[in-house]
Amino acid sequence: MMRTADVIGAVVIDAHGLEIGKVHDLRMARDAREAASAPYAVTHLLVAAGTVGTRLGYGYGHMRGPWPISALLRRGMHRGYAVRWDQVASVEPKSRVMLRVPRADLAHADEVLEGRPAG
Amino acid sequence: MDAPIQVALTLLDRLILDLKGEPLGRVDDLELTDGGEGPPRLTALLCGPLALGPRLDHKWGEVWASVGQRLRGTGDTEPVRIPWALVRALRPGEVQLGITAGEAKTLSLETWAEQHVTGLIPGSGRSAGVREQG
Numbered sequence: 697m698m699r700t701a702d703v704i705g706a707v708v709i710d711a712h713g714l715e716i717g718k719v720h721d722l723r724m725a726r727d728a729r730e731a732a733s734a735p736y737a738v739t740h741l742l743v744a745a746g747t748v749g750t751r752l753g754y755g756y757g758h759m760r761g762p763w764p765i766s767a768l769l770r771r772g773m774h775r776g777y778a779v780r781w782d783q784v785a786s787v788e789p790k791s792r793v794m795l796r797v798p799r800a801d802l803a804h805a806d807e808v809l810e811g812r813p814a815g
Numbered sequence: 816m817d818a819p820i821q822v823a824l825t826l827l828d829r830l831i832l833d834l835k836g837e838p839l840g841r842v843d844d845l846e847l848t849d850g851g852e853g854p855p856r857l858t859a860l861l862c863g864p865l866a867l868g869p870r871l872d873h874k875w876g877e878v879w880a881s882v883g884q885r886l887r888g889t890g891d892t893e894p895v896r897i898p899w900a901l902v903r904a905l906r907p908g909e910v911q912l913g914i915t916a917g918e919a920k921t922l923s924l925e926t927w928a929e930q931h932v933t934g935l936i937p938g939s940g941r942s943a944g945v946r947e948q949g
Contacts, residue, residue, distance in 0.1 A: 699861065700822055700845045701870040724857060725819040735856040735899045736820060738847065781854040 702789035708743045708779065709792055710799045716777060717745040719793060723778065723808070741784065741793065742805055744776030778808035820905070822857075830909050831860065831897070833916045842910060843867035846896065859896045860910065866894035886927055895919075 706719050720743065724736035777799075785796040795802075820826065822845060831839040843866035846859035864883020868876040884892065903913040912919060933939055 697849065698847050698855065699866075699869070700827065700847065703847075704823065721821045721823040723819050723821050726817050728817045735848075735858055736817075737850060737856045738854040739819065742821065 698787070698789055703741065703787060703793065706787070706789075706791055706793045708741070708777075708795065710795045710797065710802075711785075712798050714799060716799050716802075717743045720744055720776070738781050740778040740780055740808060742776060742809075743779055743802075744805065776805040777802040778805045825905060826860075826910065831862065831919075832909055832911045833919060834903075834911075834913055835915065836911075837916050839912070839916055839919050840895075843894065844870055857899055859898050860902070862895040862897065864894075865892065 700722060703722060704719050708716050708719060710716055719741050721741075722738055723740040723742060725739050726734050726736045779793075779795065779802055783795055783797045783802070785794045787793050826842050826845060829842050831842060833839050840862045842860050843863060844861040845857055846861055847855040848858040850856050864879050864886075868878075868880025868883065870876065871879060897912065897919060901912050901914050901919075902910060904911045
């Protein structure tokens with residue numbers, strides 16, 4: 697049993713021991729065939745190095761303007777990562793999330809959240 | 816799959832409404848249960864200072880949680896827990912439950928404050944009732 701507060705804010709370390717950012721949000725989904733009261737399951741941890749853009753609501757496409765600020769902050773946030781749950785090796789509550797893969801194997805957040813192609 | 820959600824954007828700090836639309840508080844944290852070989856599952860909404868305090872992640876969070884626990888007037892150290900199965904709908908800024916305020920038990924702090932603080936202030940409905948009886 698854990699809480700989202702145990703994960704959000706935790707530092708993410710890849711399989712090579714490199715720090716790649718902090719967890720800013722959890723992405724969850726559930727099968728539409730399940731009952732409306734069925735629980736959501738964690739699919740991805742959204743990880744980014746910066747915090748300012750996320751705090752202000754930029755970064756994942758939900759905040760649009762004013763455009764100079766939006767362009768500046770979202771540019772940095774787009775290099776964040778969406779870590780699949782099966783890529784997580786362990787979670788130390790309120791501290792660290794250890795990954796079983798290197799940074800190069802991670803998808804960028806915008807690829808997952810907005811369906812943008814890799815590259 | 817249903818449309819995916821991002822918990823910090825969709826759920827955390829959102830207003831909780833009961834079956835009749837009465838506000839019950841806010842979603843201060845979420846309980847995740849180990850899914851065995853699968854990913855963790857969202858099993859409950861957590862409310863009140865004992866849920867928000869740890870989220871603040873600072874000494875002030877501990878102070879907030881201890882004050883909240885004292886005002887609740889019970890020895891329970893766990894936050895108010897609303898099972899996910901009681902959630903009826905997610906709307907922008909709101910989470911609607913399928914139960915009433917009395918069943919949710921999120922207003923224990925307000926009840927304690929009404930009984931021990933605001934209800935004792937002259938002019939409150941409670942003290943007016945006492946005067947009328949006297």
